[in-house]
Amino acid sequence: MGNQDSATPTAATSMRLLRNQLTQPRPTNPEATRRATRVHGAPVVDLGLLDHLEETRTELIAATRRANPNAGPAPVDEGIYAWSDAATAHLQPGERQARDVVAHRQALEHALRVGDERVIRQERCPGCRCYSLMWRGTIERAVCIQARCRDEIGRASQWELKQVAHHHVTSRPQRAAN
Template identity: 40%
Template sequence: MGDADTSTTAAAHMRTLREISSGTKRRGDIIGPSRGTKPVHAPAPIDIDLLDHLIATRSEVINFVRRYNPDAGTAPINEAIYQWMEESSEDLDDGRRMALEAIAYRQGLEHALRAGNRKAIRWPACPGCDCFGLSWNAALQKAACLNQRCLTDEGLQSTWDLRQVAQHYIATQARLRRTAT
């Protein structure tokens, strides 16, 4: 694929989430609503929400790859899924490869945010103004641009879902690769 760092980063964030879900690593401030009641039963041996997230992200990658490469080998069950994704999608055209890279990048951001790393959203540029001033808005579950001039038509702060941020990042990287040669 064009940007090996995208899948490597997604794999590293997935590894962290697996360690958090199994209890071998401390869980950070996870996005989403917190529980307000005291549990009656002992906690599950693994974090069910994180497990569901990991299963869903793995399934998304597998479904995309198999749609265009039905002969791809057996997909791994851990973060090696991103290496498998790269190896199984070498023959894709540029548009589909960029779409797959955007999936991996978005999933990397999701993994990082779920692990409590809100700084991960700062690195991609804003899809609206190309500045590096994004911040995670947990209430909206979106990235918000902190640039005072990057506003919606209604005069509100621009917000972007992670899919839009990832697509913009991958398109920018592709444009930079084309102009660098």
Template identity: 40%
Template sequence: MGEQETDAAVARARLRLLAAEFTTPRATRRAAAGRRTPTTAPREPINLDILDHLTKSTREIVDYTREVVPDADPPPATAEGIYGWMVKLTPHLDVDRQMVRDAIIHRQALEHAIAMGDKDVIRYEECPGCTCWSLFWRYGEDQAACVNRYCADQLGRPSLWTLQQIAEHYVDVKYAARKAAT
């Protein structure tokens, strides 16, 4: 299994978990002892933000694949097969476009984990600035902060990185290692 397939498998597994666990109808809790005032509007049966995230992620994969392979086969009916479909149709691309593809897959894998509430996934990513393992997710800012004091800006504030920047750095390191091995 190649590196692209491994990264795609991680993204696929996270997407499957996100779709299975976070878009199923929520269980309603029964009222505790005593009376409770009923609400006038019912709750959404699923988390609509997650549903929007899944739709946006799938659309991005389909759009990029169709951009680089205009005569591509139709995408799979299920969202889980979308990453394998993308990798299968794009092995012939030049290195720059393969790097863009891999960065999209890696970024989306991170987004899926964060959407599920797994903010610790950022700690396993290398900082694009200092290449250390000191990234922490900043709640509410949708960015990771490097807490290495040598990676701070001139005012002593931590350097901030978007998921796109982290994914691009990950892919750059992966392709540099592959190039050095040949």
């Protein structure tokens, strides 16, 4: 993740945007009809978003500590990706790819949480290698809209974020060679 085509800046930037979402006022329902008086106010932050940030942080820390138990304390902000890079710089290329897949998947998740579905459009389909992916939030998968990219029964190919991230990271050396 230390090279120019690294997933680290994207993951850190996406995490920063997600953290900014925590400080934005949450929308209220202006068309609300009569309802019971609240005893407590609404939470000031989106608790689902807070849980998501904590889960991704925990996942990255666990993966880093598996590779380097002496990694030191992890930062609490988006610097956690740079910390992970530095702590796992000694890994073999295949292990670094696995680390990069986690960071790239998390970057995609962060961007989707903010509502930026364009990040999926910028990825190649693992099946046909075209830039033809669309995000379907209802099934939480990227779907290829290319007519020739179908599964065994004729449905559009569907990809989980970890598959899209894995394809992105593992095809990086091939893209660099071209």
